[in-house]
Amino acid sequence: MLNKTNWEKEIIDNAKSYQKENEEMIQRLVQKLRTISLFGTYIKKENIALAMENFTVEENEYNIFITGQACFDTDEGEDFIDNCIFGISKMGLINWTDDFGDIELEYIDDIVVLEL
Template sequence: MKNLKGLLDKLKELGQTEEGITIYNVDTEVFIQLQNFNVEETENNIYLTGQAFYGDENLNDIGIECIPIENYTLTLNKIGLVGWHKENCGELHLEYVDRIIILECDDEVLWREEDMGEAI
């Protein structure tokens, strides 16, 4: 995939923000917010490890917003990842052959001034 280093650099930068990233699965209505995470790359995967908060509709029904999880690891598969791009609404889109994964994050961090000329 073209510009994998740019994606890894942006994930590392987002991992150091207070807000971190949030992933929402539309099919299962589950969200995971990951904060203060580290990024590790292997041949086939990108691992994001840090403090997570898990939430879903069932928890909301009983009055619980989310459950904290220490040392949570989110695995992003590099196989099938064909590209990535930034959206103006604070979203980082990971484009796979068969799906798109959207990471919500701080819009200001996503669009830092030094990134504006970056070809993605």
């Protein structure tokens, strides 16, 4: 096996440390989501306001899934769905904060706000 120089080892150690911190941050978010009963958000790209309640929170390697009752408010009016799935991507999520009753999801290139 090749000997790694100190800087190569440092890069690998930093990457492992970042991955562990990121996984812990995501688990704190999942636990927070499991403690709330209602949230709302605005999907700018689609011009949709969404509110969800009575939901469950599950996850896989790449996403957090919130499944429950939803109310959509669009240009065409309101619509209700019993088993709506709202997905939160873990990829690119660099931080989240619980700020004044809102959860802000900070991505590399965007911020998503879940209003509680």
